[in-house]
Amino acid sequence: MELSKEQKKKMLFDMMFIRRFEEEAGKMYGLRKIGGFCHLYNGQEAVAVGTVAAMDLSKDYILTGYRDHGFALACGMDPKSVMAELFGKITGASRGKGGSMHLFDEKRHFLGGNGIVGAQIPIATGVAFAQKYNETGGATAVFFGDGAIHQGAFHESLNMAKIWNLPVIYACENNQFGMGTSFRRVSSVEEFSIMGASYGIQGRKVDGMDVLEVYSAFAEALESARKGLPVLLDIRTYRYKGHSMSDPQKYRSKEEVESYRKHDPILIYQDRLIADKIIKESDVEALENQIETLVAEAVAFAESSPEPALPTLFEDVYSDSYPLETLRQGGASWL
Amino acid sequence: MAIITYREALNRALDEEMARDPSVFLMGEEVAEYDGAYKVSKGLLAKYGPKRVIDTPITELGFTGIGVGAAQVGLRPVIEWMTHNFALLALDQVVNNAAKMRYMSGGRFKMPIVFRGPNGPAEYLAAQHSQSFASYWAHIPGLKVVAPAFPADAYGLLKSAIRDDDPVVVLEAEMLYGVSGEVPDAETLIPIGKANILRPGTDVSLISFSKPVRYCLEAALELEKEGISAEVIDMRSLRPLDMETLYHSVEKTNRAVVVDEAWPVASVGSHIAYRISHDRFDLLDAPVELVSSHDVPMPYNHQLELEVQPGVKKIINAVKRVLYLE
Numbered sequence: 001m002e003l004s005k006e007q008k009k010k011m012l013f014d015m016m017f018i019r020r021f022e023e024e025a026g027k028m029y030g031l032r033k034i035g036g037f038c039h040l041y042n043g044q045e046a047v048a049v050g051t052v053a054a055m056d057l058s059k060d061y062i063l064t065g066y067r068d069h070g071f072a073l074a075c076g077m078d079p080k081s082v083m084a085e086l087f088g089k090i091t092g093a094s095r096g097k098g099g100s101m102h103l104f105d106e107k108r109h110f111l112g113g114n115g116i117v118g119a120q121i122p123i124a125t126g127v128a129f130a131q132k133y134n135e136t137g138g139a140t141a142v143f144f145g146d147g148a149i150h151q152g153a154f155h156e157s158l159n160m161a162k163i164w165n166l167p168v169i170y171a172c173e174n175n176q177f178g179m180g181t182s183f184r185r186v187s188s189v190e191e192f193s194i195m196g197a198s199y200g201i202q203g204r205k206v207d208g209m210d211v212l213e214v215y216s217a218f219a220e221a222l223e224s225a226r227k228g229l230p231v232l233l234d235i236r237t238y239r240y241k242g243h244s245m246s247d248p249q250k251y252r253s254k255e256e257v258e259s260y261r262k263h264d265p266i267l268i269y270q271d272r273l274i275a276d277k278i279i280k281e282s283d284v285e286a287l288e289n290q291i292e293t294l295v296a297e298a299v300a301f302a303e304s305s306p307e308p309a310l311p312t313l314f315e316d317v318y319s320d321s322y323p324l325e326t327l328r329q330g331g332a333s334w335l
Numbered sequence: 336m337a338i339i340t341y342r343e344a345l346n347r348a349l350d351e352e353m354a355r356d357p358s359v360f361l362m363g364e365e366v367a368e369y370d371g372a373y374k375v376s377k378g379l380l381a382k383y384g385p386k387r388v389i390d391t392p393i394t395e396l397g398f399t400g401i402g403v404g405a406a407q408v409g410l411r412p413v414i415e416w417m418t419h420n421f422a423l424l425a426l427d428q429v430v431n432n433a434a435k436m437r438y439m440s441g442g443r444f445k446m447p448i449v450f451r452g453p454n455g456p457a458e459y460l461a462a463q464h465s466q467s468f469a470s471y472w473a474h475i476p477g478l479k480v481v482a483p484a485f486p487a488d489a490y491g492l493l494k495s496a497i498r499d500d501d502p503v504v505v506l507e508a509e510m511l512y513g514v515s516g517e518v519p520d521a522e523t524l525i526p527i528g529k530a531n532i533l534r535p536g537t538d539v540s541l542i543s544f545s546k547p548v549r550y551c552l553e554a555a556l557e558l559e560k561e562g563i564s565a566e567v568i569d570m571r572s573l574r575p576l577d578m579e580t581l582y583h584s585v586e587k588t589n590r591a592v593v594v595d596e597a598w599p600v601a602s603v604g605s606h607i608a609y610r611i612s613h614d615r616f617d618l619l620d621a622p623v624e625l626v627s628s629h630d631v632p633m634p635y636n637h638q639l640e641l642e643v644q645p646g647v648k649k650i651i652n653a654v655k656r657v658l659y660l661e
Binding site: 061092093094095096097098102104105106111112113114115116119121122123124125126127128129130131133134152153156157159160163164315316317318319320 | 360386389391392394396397398399400401402403404405406407408409410412427428431432437438439440441442443444445476477479499500501
């Protein structure tokens with residue numbers, strides 16, 4: 001499937017938007033508008049955007065780990081609801097109950113956001129199981145880091161996906177550091193793509209800094225997954241920011257980060273679109289202005305939204321209402 | 336009323352619910368071709384085929400997570416753990432995903448999944464295969480937990496669990512699979528969260544769930560011979576807990592003995608004892624007694640393993656303590 005000019009432009013917009021959104025999230029974190037764990041996606045934008053461009057989210061699903069803002073936005077979640085969730089407001093995507101790591105949009109087939117390293121891998125395998133069970137023709141892509149690939153959950157999942165021919169793509173977003181640990185220090189193999197071989201699953205290494213390569217790798221992987229042949233992708237990427245906001249990054253040099261910035265996925269892609277005459281240089285500035293407005297609107301929305309009312313904390317625990325006696329037992333402050 | 340075993344009652348519930356709803360499927364180790372390690376799924380593969388009765392590799396974490404994912408997009412998985420002992424490998428998926436998915440997403444997802452398998456002390460199985468994990472599950476907001484002691488409850492509670500839109504953990508009593516009892520011929524659902532007064536009494540409330548409920552009934556018969564009238568209550572559900580039924584009982588008897596075959600520290604039994612002690616303090620004529628297993632891993636030796644667990648004699652002694660007869 002060839003990408004249209006409009007699609008290619010939208011992919012640039014999405015990548016730039018995610019970058020700017022994350023910069024703003026980092027700023028808001030500094031201002032203590034956002035708290036807790038906040039894992040930014042700067043540097044990895046090509047992965048989420050290239051993937052979503054290849055998928056059909058009317059029937060396909062995406063799941064990822066805690067570094068989930070990029071995928072949430074790439075899947076089309078309203079940036080206002082995402083920023084409001086980071087702010088913990090009632091207007092947030094998860095009503096202020098999830099925060100940074102727990103963004104979801106069931107209508108756009110984005111199933112999270114997961115705070116436990118690798119826990120999304122068997123869940124995604126179950127989503128693919130349901131797709132096969134219901135014969136929807138859809139496939140599921142699940143993203144996880146180079147730290148998660150050593151979890152038993154990963155290995156158990158690949159085995160079952162293969163024996164049941166599930167339509168699933170396992171995509172390791174290899175940003176080369178599991179928190180502060182270089183993947184080379186903790187992996188028995190340098191190339192994750194060969195890990196699929198133990199389970200009879202085809203593996204492939206992908207340049208995660210090139211959005212068009214991510215797109216074509218996914219388009220191909222989807223074709224295979226839809227036939228019931230699961231795929232493993234080792235997507236090489238790099239995060240510019242720390243593991244989370246509280247990471248002093250003593251495990252790598254500033255020079256290393258700078259060298260990757262020279263291969264920035266957004267700048268590379270911009271140059272390419274200009275060279276291919278899909279956009280003009282002046283278009284970039286127009287996009288930047290448009291994005292500036294959208295991000296400012298998202299922040300303003302989050303700022304002005306109300307806090308959740310205290311009684312909402314007892315909502316969404318069960319499908320039926322929470323037993324009132326529990327409130328009494330806990331001595332709820334508003335009673 | 337047919338008289339069938341606990342095992343057959345569970346099988347009937349699975350069969351009826353699978354016939355009723357094509358989105359229900361059963362997954363676990365040995366559930367299909369082997370007909371179940373404890374034969375609870377006997378005949379289901381033949382009837383529903385390999386699409387809906389699925390043998391898994393020995394990967395508790397993996398297939399439990401697969402159930403969570405399938406439930407997140409609308410199927411109704413029944414995940415069988417060969418025993419709750421092995422479910423510890425799957426704890427993360429139950430606690431961090433199944434129980435919290437609705438909450439973390441602000442109510443975006445239902446989680447209609449059942450986790451079931453044998454639980455509790457058995458015989459000659461030693462420390463890793465003979466223990467109750469009731470409090471592990473009952474501790475977690477977002478889960479519902481049931482622990483039937485009779486075939487009729489096993490049947491009716493499993494049916495309710497499968498139809499529930501929240502994750503339900505079913506604690507099947509390993510020692511009761513072969514025990515028979517009456518089960519209504521007509522389809523019957525037992526509501527989750529309702530205790531059952533098995534035997535009315537006036538002098539003491541005997542409160543338990545799962546296998547030890549039967550010891551309480553035996554103890555009540557013995558006590559009757561001594562002129563002591565014990566009310567026996569089967570909690571049936573551990574989350575939510577039907578405290579109202581317990582309060583009404585204690586209002587009548589003013590004395591309570593709680594029997595739980597788990598360890599005594601931070602258990603469902605100790606929690607129930609605390610709630611009664613705190614909420615009905617003024618009505619109590621004696622401190623609430625807890626009869627639990629001893630606070631040790633289960634030994635293999637039969638004499639020792641029987642000594643570890645609650646039994647009729649220990650229950651009678653506890654009743655006598657709350658009546659100041661000892």
